[in-house]
Amino acid sequence: xAMNQQMMLQITGYTDRCSVRPGDEVTFYVHSELDAAYQxxxxxxxxxxxxxxxxxxxxxVIRTAANGRYRGRHQPIYAGSYVLTPSDRxxxxxxxxxxxxxYPTTPVLDTEGVAVGAQAILSKxxxxxxxxxxxxxxxxxxxxxxxGRGRGNFVEYSTRKPLFRKVWYQVAASYDAASGEVRIWQxxxxxxxNGGHGMSMLHPLDETSGSTRYRSTLAxxxxxxxxxxxxxxxxxxxGRYVYGAHYRQLPDPVEIPVxxxxxxxxxxxxxxxxxxxxxxxxxxxxxxxxxxxxxxxLRAAIVAAWDFSxxxxxxxxxxxxxxxxxxxxHGICVNLPVRGATGFNWSSDYMSFRHAPQEYGAIHFHDxxxxxxxxxxxxxxxxxxxxxxxxxxxRLRVNxxxxxxxxxxxxxxxxxPADGPTAKIAFVVAMHSYLAYxxxxxxxxxxxxxxxxxxxxxxxxxxxxxNKEKGYGLGTYTSYRDxxxxxxxxxxxxxxxxxxxxxxxxSPSVWQFNADLHLIDWLYxxxxxxxxxxxxxxxxxxxxxxxQYRIVLTxxxxxxxxxxxxxxxxxxxxxxxxxxxxxxxxxxxxCQPHPDNPNIxxxxxxxxxxxxxxxxxxxxxxxxxxxxxxxxxxxxxxMSKLLGVTFTSFGLTYSSYYRRAPDSELPECKWMFxxxxxxxxxxNFGLVGGGAAGLELDRYDLELGTPHRAYLLAHSxxxxxxxxxxxxxxxxxxxxxxxxxxxxxxxxxxxxxxxYKTPNDGAVLSVGSMAWCGSLSHNGYDNNVSRLMKNxxxxxxxxxxLP
Amino acid sequence: MATRRNxxxxxxxxxxxxxxAVDDYDIRTxxxxxxxxxxxxxxxxxxxxxxxxxxxxxPDAAPCSPSPVLxxxxxxxxxxxQAGKHxxxxxxxxxxxxxxxxxxxRGGVVKITKxxxxxxxDAEHAIFLKRLHALLDQYGIGY
Numbered sequence: 004x005a006m007n008q009q010m011m012l013q014i015t016g017y018t019d020r021c022s023v024r025p026g027d028e029v030t031f032y033v034h035s036e037l038d039a040a041y042q043x044x045x046x047x048x049x050x051x052x053x054x055x056x057x058x059x060x061x062x063x064v065i066r067t068a069a070n071g072r073y074r075g076r077h078q079p080i081y082a083g084s085y086v087l088t089p090s091d092r093x094x095x096x097x098x099x100x101x102x103x104x105x106y107p108t109t110p111v112l113d114t115e116g117v118a119v120g121a122q123a124i125l126s127k128x129x130x131x132x133x134x135x136x137x138x139x140x141x142x143x144x145x146x147x148x149x150x151g152r153g154r155g156n157f158v159e160y161s162t163r164k165p166l167f168r169k170v171w172y173q174v175a176a177s178y179d180a181a182s183g184e185v186r187i188w189q190x191x192x193x194x195x196x197n198g199g200h201g202m203s204m205l206h207p208l209d210e211t212s213g214s215t216r217y218r219s220t221l222a223x224x225x226x227x228x229x230x231x232x233x234x235x236x237x238x239x240x241x242g243r244y245v246y247g248a249h250y251r252q253l254p255d256p257v258e259i260p261v262x263x264x265x266x267x268x269x270x271x272x273x274x275x276x277x278x279x280x281x282x283x284x285x286x287x288x289x290x291x292x293x294x295x296x297x298x299x300x301l302r303a304a305i306v307a308a309w310d311f312s313x314x315x316x317x318x319x320x321x322x323x324x325x326x327x328x329x330x331x332x333h334g335i336c337v338n339l340p341v342r343g344a345t346g347f348n349w350s351s352d353y354m355s356f357r358h359a360p361q362e363y364g365a366i367h368f369h370d371x372x373x374x375x376x377x378x379x380x381x382x383x384x385x386x387x388x389x390x391x392x393x394x395x396x397x398r399l400r401v402n403x404x405x406x407x408x409x410x411x412x413x414x415x416x417x418x419x420p421a422d423g424p425t426a427k428i429a430f431v432v433a434m435h436s437y438l439a440y441x442x443x444x445x446x447x448x449x450x451x452x453x454x455x456x457x458x459x460x461x462x463x464x465x466x467x468x469x470n471k472e473k474g475y476g477l478g479t480y481t482s483y484r485d486x487x488x489x490x491x492x493x494x495x496x497x498x499x500x501x502x503x504x505x506x507x508x509x510s511p512s513v514w515q516f517n518a519d520l521h522l523i524d525w526l527y528x529x530x531x532x533x534x535x536x537x538x539x540x541x542x543x544x545x546x547x548x549x550x551q552y553r554i555v556l557t558x559x560x561x562x563x564x565x566x567x568x569x570x571x572x573x574x575x576x577x578x579x580x581x582x583x584x585x586x587x588x589x590x591x592x593x594c595q596p597h598p599d600n601p602n603i604x605x606x607x608x609x610x611x612x613x614x615x616x617x618x619x620x621x622x623x624x625x626x627x628x629x630x631x632x633x634x635x636x637x638x639x640x641x642m643s644k645l646l647g648v649t650f651t652s653f654g655l656t657y658s659s660y661y662r663r664a665p666d667s668e669l670p671e672c673k674w675m676f677x678x679x680x681x682x683x684x685x686x687n688f689g690l691v692g693g694g695a696a697g698l699e700l701d702r703y704d705l706e707l708g709t710p711h712r713a714y715l716l717a718h719s720x721x722x723x724x725x726x727x728x729x730x731x732x733x734x735x736x737x738x739x740x741x742x743x744x745x746x747x748x749x750x751x752x753x754x755x756x757x758x759y760k761t762p763n764d765g766a767v768l769s770v771g772s773m774a775w776c777g778s779l780s781h782n783g784y785d786n787n788v789s790r791l792m793k794n795x796x797x798x799x800x801x802x803x804x805l806p
Numbered sequence: 807m808a809t810r811r812n813x814x815x816x817x818x819x820x821x822x823x824x825x826x827a828v829d830d831y832d833i834r835t836x837x838x839x840x841x842x843x844x845x846x847x848x849x850x851x852x853x854x855x856x857x858x859x860x861x862x863x864x865p866d867a868a869p870c871s872p873s874p875v876l877x878x879x880x881x882x883x884x885x886x887x888q889a890g891k892h893x894x895x896x897x898x899x900x901x902x903x904x905x906x907x908x909x910x911x912r913g914g915v916v917k918i919t920k921x922x923x924x925x926x927x928d929a930e931h932a933i934f935l936k937r938l939h940a941l942l943d944q945y946g947i948g949y
Contacts, residue, residue, distance in 0.1 A: 448888065448912060458860070460893060484912070659862065693861070746869065
């Protein structure tokens with residue numbers, strides 16, 4: 004193999020924050036696959052698309068004290084959510100009972116047919132030394148109990164009956180050290196509404212209901228492992244800690260283990276008792292979420308009785324797990340399992356955990372979820388005081404090599420100093436949308452990706468590393484291995500599809516971060532000063548931040564937005580701001596940051612909308628704010644109320660062009676078309692699919708909120724039958740039904756350029772296409788897309804009323 | 807440890823027989839007549855060769871769209887299971903593309919073969935031919 008051929012990426016990383024000001028510090032966390040040293044240089048990113056038909060890659064090295072050569076180290080990811088309760092002598096038991104309700108989602112195999120292996124439900128188990136005790140699902144999908152005294156001196160007993168996927172069970176195991184008696188049982192608990200199957204799943208019942216007794220001479224040996232739910236400990240102490248941010252309830256850092264035996268599925272009402280309880284006592288113990296009203300004798304036997312519904316209030320975002328037992332052995336969620344999940348008693352009478360927390364007492368655990376990679380810091384940059392606002396990155400090169408497998412960029416964004424803006428134009432980075440698409444891994448995992456794009460995916464070095472690392476925690480376009488959609492995405496881990504030079508699976512070329520650099524490059528090429536701010540800044544500071552700018556620009560796909568951001572953009576438009584939406588399918592999904600950590604967002608894909616997955620019944624509400632998730636349209640805030648256009652179609656393939664519409668010749672509008680003839684096609688060129696109208700398309704719709712005094716400046720045409728209608732527009736599928744048609748059969752398949760004025764001399768200009776910015780650089784930036792943009796920006800920059 | 811196996815009932819339903827049967831009907835009805843005919847088969851291959859990944863729409867020309875049989879064929883070939891599926895791996899940006907084989911699961915390793923192409927379009931067409939040949943083999947059609 005030739006020396007310059009690239010294979011899997013050898014280096015990557017992330018930062019502790021993404022939006023910084025001059026003078027701030029930003030810390031980088033770097034993984035070097037082969038422990039090799041690397042050169043780090045801070046660069047300003049200008050154009051990230053390497054297509055030889057465009058301007059090519061543009062970066063500028065910035066001299067900083069952080070630039071230099073660093074020793075590399077391999078930093079693994081420890082994915083998989085669980086609940087940890089720190090090691091406590093009260094868990095060092097001889098006799099015991101373990102019980103809970105469980106809903107396994109990969110009892111034996113995952114959805115790809117891969118064996119999952121043993122999974123721990125409740126464990127005080129050290130898997131390295133085989134000490135302690137734990138309730139497991141064994142490799143054959145049976146409930147099992149492990150008791151260990153060390154090394155090969157351990158035993159496992161099972162019910163000898165398989166647990167079915169998507170069925171609730173009451174499970175329990177007990178051990179009496181005096182008699183040596185072991186009892187273990189699993190009893191299905193199926194109602195008409197609570198699971199993935201109906202009652203007939205349990206006929207015949209004895210296929211999955213089981214109770215067994217054994218005699219054991221082994222009592223558990225105490226160990227230093229923490230008590231875990233949904234995992235066991237491979238190494239009791241890992242040198243990694245949880246504290247601060249979304250662990251703000253912790254007064255001090257808590258060390259977490261290296262965990263294993265990761266469980267996929269739900270758990271509810273897990274309990275530990277210090278003696279062997281009878282089946283009737285277990286029934287009583289599990290009967291209520293809290294155990295405070297139990298008879299004193301039984302209550303005295305309780306070591307811990309966690310109630311996952313106890314601190315559900317306006318949201319279910321806390322990582323604090325309440326123990327209602329006598330000792331207050333509270334737990335900590337690690338890697339953000341899904342709280343507020345429907346429980347074994349979910350009746351379908353309620354659709355929100357806010358209204359009935361008692362029916363949402365389950366937590367759903369997934370063995371691939373990640374809230375924070377928790378890598379050791381590698382180096383820190385103090386942002387130079389004179390550094391202009393812009394898009395920056397730490398460029399890492401293994402041993403100084405420049406091939407793509409030895410090079411990675413960790414982006415961050417520098418906003419202007421705190422004393423005020425440095426430009427009249429602001430570009431808002433759609434970080435929440437980048438997070439939603441983070442590490443989708445669709446090239447390797449998704450069958451449908453080839454149909455959506457009409458081509459075989461291209462794998463780059465980062466894609467190869469991403470698949471090896473099982474997605475580094477994945478993103479909201481992916482499903483976990485148990486088939487449940489990924490609803491939480493964190494920035495505190497490498498995001499390998501948020502990179503310059505990256506060719507994205509959902510585009511014939513680039514997408515999101517790398518596509519947004521098309522706009523950055525054009526702004527600089529045309530001589531505009533622009534401040535770069537991040538949507539998390541808008542989240543925190545609201546309209547007062549936006550009002551510092553004459554013009555606010557979006558990138559090409561701000562699809563995910565929070566309520567606070569929606570309000571800020573609305574207020575900006577109403578208070579005289581001039582808003583340019585250079586995108587399609589923007590402000591579509593509700594996306595809520597964690598209340599205590601802006602680096603983590605949540606998305607629920609409801610049962611409406613063009614979506615990668617669908618939430619389970621009853622789980623429509625965001626854990627992070629308790630409000631209904633899904634489409635903004637469902638919450639009465641369809642995007643056309645804010646943008647004048649609504650998502651209408653997508654075809655992740657080659658693009659088309661626009662034609663001018665009659666409104667473009669009106670006195671109010673024609674200034675934007677100076678230098679563009681009436682009949683010339685607009686944007687029949689570009690770096691995204693060869694045209695300015697492509698990927699995803701928005702159209703005006705007076706019924707859906709386009710203002711009645713809006714103008715249609717142009718519309719696209721000629722989209723192929725790869726372009727399909729959005730699902731929320733079509734209530735019936737039928738051949739010939741226009742709202743459900745394809746590019747060649749639905750006239751709604753088009754991108755509309757819509758313009759309208761707002762109060763106080765404000766305005767909104769929407770281009771309705773994700774490919775628009777990819778055409779700006781064509782012909783040395785001299786083309787009619789560039790001309791229209793420049794006319795609009797120059798006009799918007801002028802004070803006073805618009806024509 | 808006992809060697810007990812907790813397998814399902816082993817019915818045709820549990821092997822998704824219904825889906826497989828209708829898929830087979832569709833292939834025999836809509837694709838095989840064209841694929842059995844050497845001339846029609848060659849025409850489909852040539853049509854794919856011309857635009858393996860599609861093309862942008864130009865003013866005054868119809869959008870680039872495959873003929874109905876080719877459309878049905880490439881859509882069917884694209885939905886084969888991920889495990890063992892061919893893919894394209896960039897080995898030198900804008901200069902060299904390898905044929906890879908997907909592991910079908912996260913955590914697996916993508917196998918990179920020695921088969922290389924100068925353009926992504928060439929690699930796309932090569933994969934189309936491999937998938938087509940596999941389908942022809944499945945139905946005992948010589949090529």
